[in-house]
Amino acid sequence: MIHYCIRKLLTMIPVLLGISIVAFALGKLSPGDPAIEALRRIAVEDPTAEQIEAMREEMGLLDPVPVQYGTWLKHALSGDLGESYLDGTPIGAELLRRLPVTVRLSLLALFWTLLFGLSGGICMAWHQNSAADKVLSGVAVFLLSIPGFWLAIFAIILFSEILHWLPTSGIDSWRSYLMPSLVLAASNIGVTARLTRGSLLKEMGQHYALVASSKGLSRRSVLTKHAFRNSLVPVVTLVGNYFGGILGGSAIVESIFAVPGIGKYALDAIYTRDYLVIQGYVLFTGATFVLVTLAIDLLYAVINPKIRLEGGVR
Amino acid sequence: MGGEDIQIRHLTVKFPAREGWSVAVDDISLDLPSGQITGLVGESGSGKSVLGMSILQLLGASAKVEGECWYEGKNLYRAKEKELEKIRGGQIALIPQNPNQSLNPTMRLGRQLREVLRLHGNRTGEQGRQYVLDLLRELGMDRPEQIGRSYSFEMSGGMNQRVVSAMGLCGEPQWMIADEPTKGLDAVLRRQVYHVLKEISENRIRSMLLITHDLQLAWKLCGRICVLYSGVLVEQGGGSELFRNPLHPYTRGLFESLPAKGMHPIPAPVREKGEGCMFYNRCPLAKERCGRERPGEYQPEQGRIVRCFLYA
Amino acid sequence: MRVRRSTWILIGILAILVGVSMLAPVLAPYEPNAIDMSRIQEGPSAAHWLGTDNLGRDVLSRVMYGGRQSMLLAVIATSCSLLLGMTVGVVAGYFGGFIDTCLTIVSNIFQGLPGTTLMIAIAGIMGGGIDSLLLSLVLTSWVSFSRLARGETMAVCGENFIEGERSVGAGSFRIIVRNVLPNIIGNLAVVFTTRVGRAVLSVASLSFLGLGLQPPTPDWGVMISDARGMFRSSPLLVIAPGACIFVLSMCVNLLGDALRDYMDVRSDAGFDK
């Protein structure tokens, strides 16, 4: 188990480094000259060539790229991601302030995904090939095919404007999280339900399940006590991917529901061409995702004793 | 010990195939007398495992089972699921083939064993634990406590074989069905399995159905032997008599192809399959009649039944 | 194995969607961008079956045109991802060792970034448009192909028949082309299908956010984005393009399922008992 944890931690490092390189590269590739932007911020509207050159020198833009990366990474690790072009606020602090909202929203969506996805999948597998299975399968395909933003528009019209049950935007109370998180979870619920169904049916067809029924266990017991836990293995493996989808997709949902999370911050920054914010957003989301994936990997080891005991290869 | 006989009448099992049905077991009637080991011998595709699994109704939803199987006054093929759950493991237990795949990889072995105790029988708590430990020790395991805490993938195939055997015994059943216990094992493991089965049959459960392709194992263990060929029961008789003097041409051919007997093969199909005997196309002694008509069951001597016109 | 009737229906619907989009210049009753300020936000009528939008453009014509770019983009981007991912995955899986380790680390990095995040960032920095969409779609989806291809290749290479080929003296290239690829292409095709569906949704989402295709391009995502505030007054402006995206993506998903079932049946055909 310890071996497994250490290995997982070690594989995290190149991934985090890679993400930081991607984020850095995105910043480098962004149009516009950071020196001019910086001068503009200190109210130099029409800088001369010397002023620009001096600013470049000061900002380290003349150093070789790896050195620039090193400096940037050092700053980033200490939480300094630069300042917004727009209002000069520190980006790191702003992202950190907004992060809990996004994480709360994403975790809630993950919760819905697991709750409805697993229970739907179990229900489908239990009633395999019956009408209930077909209806739920239809619902699952519906959920994973519907465009999230389209669903969001309908949800707002129905629940906020017509029924007045839920607030349209902002995050004033827990009720504000309800609609965005469900919209965010929709497609993942469909995917999880289908995966769980398939995985459960596969496990129910395994030899050990047959042997379990030969001991006199009812079908229900075979499913709940034997097959279910094994069927979770592929589901949990993919939960990390779903969380990635949720975290990324939260930007769209945040923008529609006006939720002040990091996704909304990044999208607003795109409209105002505030590239450093986008860079910070990529770094933050990547790091959050990697950490959550790590947590899921550890959960995976709990479910699968083979990994816990042997540190087996995934 | 002992329990009642199992009587199978006109069993036919079909599976859906690409076109129509494929028949795995074709109208077999068979008595499995209690108090002895009956061997069900045949090669792959002969339907021996299907027949064995049909007794416990574990063939899966796609199989179509026709016929009757009487045990303690009940027709198992028509029994309700609740009744079957009582019988499975409690009255008739299974020693499955492929022990490594027969155990749940994410559940400790001890729990899988105690599960049977909870379902059948009245041993609970410490008493049950002790019972399982004794059982494991009896089957030749040195440190049973440790095994209870392990998972199946930590154990060797031979160990898992003993665990599944113990699992079958936990419910103290009357009957045991052993499904291909030596499949894919090397000589050493095969001998171990033989000893486990012998131990069980001598001290715990006398009534057993041994499904196997392993003629030597059948010969060593079985009081009676039934030979299957493509879903048809071609010959039955007492173990030693059958081995000394096989009657059906297929049984003879099968024995001749044993490595110890010089591996003389059964000829490849020499003629078209007819409407009649299943073995017609490969039979060296086939007559014209065999291609037209199905042979019935003939009884050339006491206790032996052959489906072949040679004995009509 | 015969193709089921429901699958034919799916293929039919898809063919209609694709066909109408392709033939839009012939079929559409109006120019998609023809502005007619005298008929703003009209309801359905004989002249405009689906009504008009806030600039008096014919909604039906715009819907007919609206899938052209996103469908094409989705198919092209996914094909590129397939080629890239398959090459990387097969090479990593077949040769193993150091190459495999390097490629795995690279794909882990791409897997470590949520796809939508990367797409938003790329589109945000490069500005919206077809090339940034293409780039971000390929960058975010090639990993799923390479992972699958790697795993499948490793499984195939564990089989004896590959050793058999090697033992008669066949070279790596020959084995990859003649033995490995035919055995893994089926499962890649299934993933390809579902990925095309996802790509359609991604293009629509980005266009909706203003980061993909740009107005006045007649595109479903753009149309929904434009009409967002007008739902109460003219709901068809949102419903019609959205329904098109939905039906398209659902058909593609169901087609993927059918393909998967077909593969399963083919691999289970050896069943005999």
Next chain:
Amino acid sequence: MLEVRELTKTYGSLFGGKRFTAVDHVSFSLARGKTLGFAGKSGCGKSTVARMVLRLIPSDGGEVLFHGTDLNRLSQRQLIPWRKRMQIVFQNPEGSLDPSRKVLDSLMSPLAVHRWGNRGERLERIEQMASLTYLSTELFSRYPHQLSGGEAQRVVLCRALLLEPELLVLDEATSMLDMSVQAQTMSMLREIRQKLGLTCIFIGHDLDVLRWFCDDLIVMHQGRIIEQGPVEEVLTHPKAERTRAMVESFYNWE
């Protein structure tokens, strides 16, 4: 014809951990037309030896002299002409044929690799070998999953014989087959061996089959040869303790 000296293979992880010697300084020689058997528990290294002789896996030391040439020193490209002179048949018939290709395509492949003749000649050669292995040409248009185990194994054998190898390695080639199919395959093998003058290496665990098919026998245990000699001699008067135990447990169950 074949001489193997001090062949060794170890497995182990890159970062230390337990190193495990699968084959430990194995030496033997095999004369033309003879058949050498390998026996031992599963995992004793006998299959690894066979794969190293054919250089399907690289060895960590030792020489494989085939007609005096050390195969271990040849590059993959130099090895190609040698490949057709030695062939292998594996244990599981299903895995030995490419599931995505029809039987005929699989049979064509070795001839195509060695650019042997034109299509007509190839077909003729395949038919010739098919009749030797009792393969009906009807099977040619089938996929592997449509074959029975015995049929699949005969296809593999036919394929191995196409290039007229001198050395044929049979790696538990019949142990997954039914008794009657095994008898059929083995008697066919004996017939072919005589007709083509093949030299064989036969790996198996059924001592009766080994006795029936082989001239000499090597018994391995944990990667080492513990006994070798004429098959009757080894099986009737085993010298090593483990060989005795193996023979004992095979013939005497009590």
